[in-house]
Amino acid sequence: MSNKIKNLTLKIWRQLGPTTKGSFETYKVAEISDEASFLEMLDYLNERLISEGKTAIVFDHDCREGICGTCSLMINGQAHGPQQGGATCQLHMRKFSDGDNIVIEPFRAAAFPIVRDLMVDRSKFDRIIESGGFITAPTGGAPDGNLIAIPKPVSDAAMDSAQCIGCGACVAACPNGAASLFTAAKVAHLNRLPQGQPERFKRVESMVETMDLYFGSCTNHGECQGACPKEISVDVIALLNKDYRKAKFASRKDLAR
Amino acid sequence: MTQATSSHRSPVTGTAVASKRRRLFLLDLYSTAVGKKYVMAITGIALMGFVLTHMIGNLKMYLGASELNHYARFLEELFYPIAPHGVALWILRGGLLAMLVLHLHAAYSLTVLNRRARPVKYQSARDFQIATFASRTMRWSGMIALAFITWHLLDLTFGVVNENVGAKDAEGLKDVYGNVVFSLQRVPVAIFYVIANVLLGIHLFHGAWSIFQSLGWNNPRFNKLRRSFATAFAAIIVIGNVSFPVAVLAGVVGN
Amino acid sequence: MSLTVDLLEQNTVNLNSKIPLGSIEDKWDNYKADMKLVNPGNKRKFKVIVVGTGLAGASAAATLAELGYQVDSFTFHDSPRRAHSIAAQGGINAAKNYQGDGDSVNRLFYDTVKGGDFRSRESNVHRLAQVSVNIIDQMVAQGVPFAREYGGLLDNRSFGGAQVSRTFYARGQTGQQLLLGAYQQLARQIGLGGVRLFNRTEFLDVVTVDGRAAGIVVRDLVTGEIESHAAHAVVLATGGYGNVFFLSTNAMSSNVTAAWRAHRKGALFANPCFTQIHPTCIPQSDEFQSKLTLMSESLRNDGRVWVPNNPNETRPPHEIAESERDYYLERLYPSYGNLAARDVSSRAAKRLVDKGQGIGPLKNGVYLDFSEVITRLGREVVQERYGNLFEMYERIAGENPYEVPMRIYPASHYTMGGLWVDYELQTNIPGLYAAGEANFSDHGANRLGASALMQGLADGYFVLPYTIGNELAPMLGKTIPGVEHPEFKKAEQAAREKYDNYLNIKGSRSPDWFHRELGKIIWGRCGMERDEQGLKQALSDLPALHEEFKTDLNVTGDGTSLNQTLEKAGRVDDFFELGMLMCRDALERRESCGTHFRTEHQTDDGEAKRDDQNYCHVSAWQWGGDAMTPNLNIEPLEFEAAHLATRSYK
Structure with missing residues (x-):
């Protein structure tokens, strides 16, 4: 049953653009239903700001059910806030108590420049996928779906890492700002499947090298796994490292490039 | 409200058409962060091997001066007469130094890369979930261990800060045992020795686990053992090494 | 051309559905055999704009680029992967008959027509069932990790009361996996330079020159810049309008603006009252x-x-x-x-x-x-x-x-209505196409579970790449109007004025407040049950609220930087006008069919009572200069292969 949470103090990062200087602003929320989601609490605050003639706080969000990967936010020092295995949009106010101080910051990384306030630009993830995160299968010539039998455990393992929603929490949480979990999740998805074998080494090579242009390096903190809304395991990073090594050692002539 | 940015944005296209210039394959591998982690891991294994054998060798001091001094002599005479006196040992030392330099260079380059990856730090306190104290202090524990190694070499190898170095024992062998006892009887040195080895243990706790990830050694059958291995390895090194100053100060060794 | 039949010419619009001749099984083959082709070397001379990067948009953009067309892809998200197709849970239907339980193209076709309560166009639905099998093959080849049996073959389940197991799924995240598959094909083409991607760029208007789609006007959400893009063809794959109810299962930014602006430029809007409640x-x-x-x-x-x-x-x-x-x-x-x-x-x-x-x-x-x-x-x-x-x-x-x-309650979920399209998925504006949920064509008055994903991918992968070529082939060598054409300038100016106006009203209510109030009216009067009195009430309440919107809206911030309040204002404005059309359509359709339930038209035990005598047609509405005065055009529906029958769940 619905209860009210009272006297919240929010410290929210406000910044006009990527190159301007930002700062924390403090806002009070006197009362909010514990049934409300965290983003609804921000909606509510924005409604108030608009009615006071102030500019609403900009934050990214869309599906609000944890699958589109649009929402972000560092809440009290944790990517997607104080809950495991969920995105910010799945965080509810019942996780907080009366009188709490909540600090909200944007995801921070050189590759994720701030667009405005809490909104960041994560399009470097798209660059990684564009460099090799696909199987070349032009429309039209595909063989029958059941032509290749894929063992269920292989398919399941591919699905485990294919669940990545591309939210960027791994980068935000990583003390090094590395995108290894994101990149490795896609490599693990496609490189595990029979359909992904022809481009296996070319894929991992281009994706790793593109990742290197923008992001930090993995030093095995494991923080990404803790922040991942889909709880993707750092085991995929080991797979990425292995395939990258194999790609480098494989004979160039054997690889289609 | 002042205006933020209004520069015209261009569409995204052709992001994957540029081809990368290839180098010799090892240099090519080392050019990426993943490659550097391979170097960290492989040199790490070599250094771990050294740390372990060094510790095991030093346990000889519990068997008495003669045992330890004979062991030191054995090392100098390694592969003699195939190799002339002391040469094998210097080759090993050279290899070790190369490993250390590579380890440091990779660590330095990765640190620079990682600093650049987040030029603006989080402005509020982080609440880490999985990252450990060990993983977050690798570069500090590493640098203090490096400072210790430098001191340690000056102390027991080159004798710059150890008056006993150069002395011979009753059998005419280098008095390594006496060097150690002389060094560790100095309380500040013993304390530095203990602190450095605990930090080395913390460094190994993360490093020994990290190796598996960085080298892509991953298998559900042994994944759980990776952390246990790292804990055990670090514990053995710390217990072994810390026992030496304790034993010297307690008088177990040296009398 | 000889293979099409003119169904009806009525009112002011030529409603030519261009259904190919031949038996239902042969129509698509006949179409493909007879359509005009563009020489591979000439394809790069044509530019196609695709708005939206969901299943339909991403698959269309990727495939058209693979064929060699120059493609410009637009999304208001930061990345094409965010489109709301990603949220579909259940699965995707295909007439593969892998389970050997008696499924076939004809059965999927019939189930879809019957599930839609005989208010969809037979020929389109049959083509959908035919290409459904190709979709599965295509997605497997791309690496979509569909659920599998222990033997390694694809698993199926029965979904939404279907009597055969024809639904392919990837855990509860089928939409996500399919969208990522299509997104990856799109990403590949962006990487190769075949597609130019404009992200965080919102469609504002379609521009027509001499009755033909000449391009679009867009707003860069980051900088507030409004600019035009010209092309030989424009595809709107911009999703449904379920957010007209305010509370729905749609994503927060899903909106009707693209379809609605096209409607205001002359495109017909079909069956807007067909909205599905989950x-x-x-x-x-x-x-x-x-x-x-x-x-x-x-x-x-x-x-x-x-x-x-x-x-x-x-x-x-x-x-x-x-x-x-x-x-x-x-x-x-x-x-x-x-x-x-x-x-x-x-x-x-x-x-x-x-x-x-x-x-x-x-x-x-x-x-x-x-x-x-x-x-x-x-x-x-x-x-x-x-x-x-x-x-x-x-x-x-x-x-x-x-x-x-658990506590549960129904909510708006999917909209079957949308832009009227012919067999080629072309609207009545030549050169303007609508695909996926944005068009009306395949689901009639009710959509079957696991059919939305099928339709989006069918349109994008297997229909548009053929039909657009047929339209473009005769245009080879002809010049098209560029963005300097006065029509573009006029549309840009109108868009600028519209957004400046939102900022200048300086009233007291936020766009969200109006949206919530609008939603209450639509949900109450035009939701699960509708009646004449309620709809008439809504048609008097909505213009009043819209008037209030125009005079009491409060949008803070400016128009030259990222402003989510301003974006929302434009979307809510269009939802108002669509809401009026929805209620009008619901009022005019004096029968109950599928999800459209008029309380006046029910059987003695409270079931939907269809009126095939008078309403076996598509209601295609034409903009009449004002949201309250639309013109009705009718496309009669003829059922030759699927025979009219009554749905019953007793």
Whole structure:
């Protein structure tokens, strides 16, 4: 049953653009239903700001059910806030108590420049996928779906890492700002499947090298796994490292490039 | 409200058409962060091997001066007469130094890369979930261990800060045992020795686990053992090494 | 050309559906055999704009670029991967008959036509069923990790009461996996330079020159810049308009703007009143709720739906004795019970809640109770079947469904109506296409579960790449109007004025406030049940509220940097006008069919009563200069292969 949470103090990062200087602003929320989601609490605050003639706080969000990967936010020092295995949009106010101080910051990384306030630009993830995160299968010539039998455990393992929603929490949480979990999740998805074998080494090579242009390096903190809304395991990073090594050692002539 | 940015944005296209210039394959591998982690891991294994054998060798001091001094002599005479006196040992030392330099260079380059990856730090306190104290202090524990190694070499190898170095024992062998006892009887040195080895243990706790990830050694059958291995390895090194100053100060060794 | 038949010419618009000749099985083959082709070397001379990067948009953009066309792809998201197709849970249908249980293209075709209550165009639906098999092959080749049997072959399940197992799925995230598959093909083409991607760029208007689509006007959401893009053809794959209800299972930014602006430029809007309500969503919990969350329909396989007999019941559910409970679906529909069709069970829930028998703090839901199945099969079995759904429910509702019955209520979910398109998915504006949920073509008055993903991919991968070529071939060597053409300048100017105006009203209410009020009217008058009086009331309330919007809107911030309040204002404005058309369409369709339930038109036992005599047609509305004065055009529906029959779930 619905209860009210009272006297919240929010410290929210406000910044006009990527190159301007930002700062924390403090806002009070006197009362909010514990049934409300965290983003609804921000909606509510924005409604108030608009009615006071102030500019609403900009934050990214869309599906609000944890699958589109649009929402972000560092809440009290944790990517997607104080809950495991969920995105910010799945965080509810019942996780907080009366009188709490909540600090909200944007995801921070050189590759994720701030667009405005809490909104960041994560399009470097798209660059990684564009460099090799696909199987070349032009429309039209595909063989029958059941032509290749894929063992269920292989398919399941591919699905485990294919669940990545591309939210960027791994980068935000990583003390090094590395995108290894994101990149490795896609490599693990496609490189595990029979359909992904022809481009296996070319894929991992281009994706790793593109990742290197923008992001930090993995030093095995494991923080990404803790922040991942889909709880993707750092085991995929080991797979990425292995395939990258194999790609480098494989004979160039054997690889289609 | 002042205006933020209004520069015209261009569409995204052709992001994957540029081809990368290839180098010799090892240099090519080392050019990426993943490659550097391979170097960290492989040199790490070599250094771990050294740390372990060094510790095991030093346990000889519990068997008495003669045992330890004979062991030191054995090392100098390694592969003699195939190799002339002391040469094998210097080759090993050279290899070790190369490993250390590579380890440091990779660590330095990765640190620079990682600093650049987040030029603006989080402005509020982080609440880490999985990252450990060990993983977050690798570069500090590493640098203090490096400072210790430098001191340690000056102390027991080159004798710059150890008056006993150069002395011979009753059998005419280098008095390594006496060097150690002389060094560790100095309380500040013993304390530095203990602190450095605990930090080395913390460094190994993360490093020994990290190796598996960085080298892509991953298998559900042994994944759980990776952390246990790292804990055990670090514990053995710390217990072994810390026992030496304790034993010297307690008088177990040296009398 | 000889292969098409003119169905009807009426009013002012030429409603030529261009259905190819031949038997239903041969129409698509006949079309392909007869269509005009563009030489591979000439394809790069044509530019195609694709708006939207969901299943239909991403697959169309990728395929057109593979063929060699220059493609410009637009999304208002930061990345093409965010499109709302990603949220579909259940699965995708295909007539593969891998299970050998008697499925076929014809059966999928018939089920879809019947499920749509005979209000869709037969030829389009048959083509959809035909290409459904190619979709699965294509997606498997791209690496979509569909669920598999232990033997390694693809697994299927029966979905939404279908009598065959034809639904392919990837856990509860089929939409995500399919969208990522299409997104990856699009990303590949962006990488190779075949597609230019404009992200965070919102479509504002379509530009027509001499009656032909010449390009679009867009607004860069980051800089506020408004600019034009010219092309030989424009594809709108911009999704549905379920957010007209404010509370729906759609994503927050899903909107009708693209389809609506095209409508205002002359494109017909078909069957806007056909909107689907999903019966198992988590009920609204407070006034500030922003959206509703869908719980998979599969829960009804084992859950029992009930409400207390006593409207003034205050006890917690476990204290209410069996004799004091009304298991109304089992009572009303003995043979289907808790599995009664989506619209049927939704209406039943609404009636009880309206009678005051609703449960929960706001008395706005019904119980979905698993205690019986937990007792019968044990908690482990239930956990294995529904563990992730129970977890999701607990996260949102804060109650443990193993111990307390779930609270559910219907919510808006999908819109069958959309831009009128012909067999080629071309609107009545030459050069302007609509694909996926944005068009009206395949689902009639009700969509079957697991068919939305099928249609989006069919349109994008297997229909548009052929039909656009047929349109472009004769244009080779002709010049098209560039962005300097006065029509572009006029449209840009109008768009600028529109957005400046929102900022200058400086009233007292936010766009969200108006959206919420609009939603209340539409949900109340044009939701699960509609009647003449209510619709007329809505048609008088909506213009009044819209007028208030125009004079009392408050948009803070500026128009030259990222401003989500301003974006929202434009979308809500268009929802108002669409809402009026929806109510008009619902009023004019004096029958009940599929999800459109007019209380005046029901059988004695409360079921939908269709009127094939007078309403077996598509209502295609034409903009009449004002949202309240649209012109109705009619495309009669003829059923040659699928014979008209009555749906029954008794």
